Amino acid sequence: MRILKDAGDDCRADSTAFRRQKFSYHDLTISVVDSDKDAADDVGFGIAERFYLWNGKEETETASAIRSGLWHTTMVVNRMTPGDASRIAELFAELDTTDFPEKMGTRRRQLWHYNDVYFHLQDFEQAAGTEVINQAWRDSDSRFIKICDDLESYIRRYDPETWARPADSIAKRIETETPYA
Incomplete structure (x- = not known):
C-alpha cells in the first residue's frame, strides 16, 4: 500500500493496484x-512513509479481502x-497483542506519516468504521x-480548533476504485 498526497492520475498507471481510495x-x-508493489519500491515518489503495519490475518487473506471489496478503510489524520x-x-x-483490535473489528492497522502529517488507517469488515471508533x-x-x-x-490534532472527539480526526472517503479486483 502507498499513500500519496494529492497524487492525481500518477497512481493510475500502476497496473499492480487492486484498490485505490481517495480521502479528503x-x-x-x-x-x-x-x-x-511494496511501498519501499516507491521511494522518491512523494509518498508517505509507513512506520507500522499490523495484519490481523495472514497477508494473503488481507489482500484477498481487500480485492473482493469486503474490507473498508477508515483514515484518522493528525x-x-x-x-x-x-x-x-x-x-x-x-x-x-491484546484482543482489542478484534473486539473493535480492526482487521489491519497501518501508521504512516508525510512530513508532520500522521495517517492511521484501520481496515474493518464493516463500513461503519467511524461508528466503531465512536463506540x-x-x-x-x-x-x-x-x-x-x-x-x-506524540500526536497532535491536525486542527485543534475543530476537534471535540476522536471521530473529528477521521477523513472522508470521496472515492473508491477497484480496477483489477
Missing part, C-alpha cells in the same frame, strides 16, 4: 493505493513529530482510553 480532510486530498514514529509504533504494537470512545474501554492518553505525548 480539511485542506488535504489523500490517495491510498493498495497494490502488489500531526506528529516524525522522530516519534518508533515510540508510536511501540504503543500500537503493545495494543495489538470505543463511548464504552470507555480502558485499553482505548490508555492508548489515547499515551498518544497525547
